[in-house]
Amino acid sequence: MTWPGAQGSEQASGSVTDAAATSSPVVHIEDLAFAYGDGHMALDGLTLSIARGEFACVLGPSGCGKSTLLGILSGLFTPQRGRVMVDGALLYEDGRRVAREASAMGYVFQDPRLLPWRKVRQNVELALRAAKVPQREWQQRVDTYLEMCGIGGFADSWPGNLSGGQRQRVAISRALAIEPALVLMDEPFSTLDEVTARFLRRELLDVWQRTEQTIVFVTHSIREAVFLADNVYAMTAGPGTLLDRWPIRVPRPRAYEDPQLTEIEATMVERVLRHWGFYDNSGQEQAQ
């Protein structure tokens, strides 16, 4: 698999050479395959490593198995083939779940998935309790992370009284507050309006830099991936495997409209579209 005009990227089949990615991977996946009950293959032969503290964006078209990947990492699905290591612990090997009770990971869904009958503070506390965080730390954790996500004043509100963006901030606080080895995010801004989404992306980067947590962020938006990521992991169209790992070496803070990002985005669009099967002769982009 080679592509003309490839620059700044490493191919999936090659070894990952970035120092950060090899020093201490938090996630290490080898030859992962997953099929749903109806036989539909979602992932087939996915291999990748994500370094500690990395902001990793997994990019792919709908149906490429990105969400399935998060489902596997979070323990919802057991893959049929492959090895998955998270934070030094072997999670799956050859279709078997190895770690019996893997520690919880932070997970931000497309929708906030808060319990509407519990106040904001209790929503976060329930995750803390499940993650076995000692009760004496709860108050401080909740306050710190809600504050960090810009909703410190809403701890005692019902989720139903918050806007969509605010609820998603609570969901992000919940994911970060358990201070997990890994925070998984499944297109968390895709249901928000673009202005709110941009604002939240910038804030997410701030929070991530302060907490130094590892984030695996799934998206179908190339611009979003390029703006956020240390490395963009582009997937093939389903069944998903790694097409390309693409380090984004633009220093932070980044501006959403930075011409450097636009350029990277354009190159990336050019390349992935060929493989996502959206490329037509007019050169029009259709993937977004």
Add this chain to the structure above:
Amino acid sequence: MGIPIAAALVAWSLLWDRTDFLPSPASTVVTSIALLQEPETYTNLLDTARRLVFGLGLGFGTAVLVSLVMRQSPWWRRFFAPYVFATISTPSLAIALFALIVFGLSEIGIYVAVGITIFPFAVISLIEGLDNLDARLAEMASVYRFTWFQRVRNVAIPEMSPHLFAAFRNVHALAWKIVVIAEVFSQQTGVGYQYKLAYSFFELERLVVWAALFIMMVVIVEYGILRPMERVTFRWRRTEGAAT
């Protein structure tokens, strides 16, 4: 509610003299004051209330268990479906008589009669609630490794509460009536027994007063217990767009 009551009272005071069966309002008031002063009145009311509580507990508890089992697999659903159908289509009176024959004239017969009568109605509402549980919240609970207790207490029960309340409200009205019917046939105390006494002595005042006391008891449960409980349980719903 004031106007319908006033209208009924006016009609009563105008019409009672023209019939040979309606008691006069004045003699009814006298009877009710006399009844309210007798301690046995309250023992009778409490007896009926106790039978209701045990019968409801038995029927509702069984319904909760059965609907949880029915949710486990289609096989269990098919297994219990005929029982639900049979109990829902049998006349309540037949169920009451059957239970009293099987369990004799003891109070247990009443509990069973009430339990069997309300069981299918409760199962149907509960199954509907269980079928509509939000898989997305279950997924969230499982990703965050909620314990079984956390899931039941913070996800399942609050999510089921609207259905639990609806089911309970439906069956509680029904249960009162069954208790009274069963009492008529089997007991020496309780509102049903008082109806029977009033009937055998042809004392219409007493029948009216006991009916009024009975209605008051149902109203107290509804407004004094159920509604305040609902208000507390659903306080989160008074929020805008309370979707997840």
